[in-house]
Amino acid sequence: MSAAPALLIWNTTSLSAELSGTLSKPQLQVRSNLDAAVADGLRAAIGDKVHAAEATVRARVDRFADSAAAPLGAKVTQVKSQAAAQVGDARRVIEAAQQRLEQQLKKVTGGIRIP
Numbered sequence: 001m002s003a004a005p006a007l008l009i010w011n012t013t014s015l016s017a018e019l020s021g022t023l024s025k026p027q028l029q030v031r032s033n034l035d036a037a038v039a040d041g042l043r044a045a046i047g048d049k050v051h052a053a054e055a056t057v058r059a060r061v062d063r064f065a066d067s068a069a070a071p072l073g074a075k076v077t078q079v080k081s082q083a084a085a086q087v088g089d090a091r092r093v094i095e096a097a098q099q100r101l102e103q104q105l106k107k108v109t110g111g112i113r114i115p
Helices: 003-011 035-110
Strands: 015-023 026-032
Touching: none
Parallel strands: none
Antiparallel strands: 015 026
């Protein structure tokens, strides 16, 4: 436990003693919140460690996920590029076929435009 939670315990600890009874049969009652203060201090110290461990684990998981996702991102980019190239090739083939059809149509119709 660090010094801060330990100081917190001592700042919040209370102790009371009560003396009662008779001289021949005295009674002493002692009350303290020391147990609760220690528990609170431990909870605070452990809570900080749990949060730090959680942050460390999250960082490790993020690094692992990023390293696993990077090759997939590269593959997605590659597939997109290939798909774009194939679509471009297909458009050029369609445009060339359309031009050939239009030329054949001109030959057949003698240049008359058909709507």
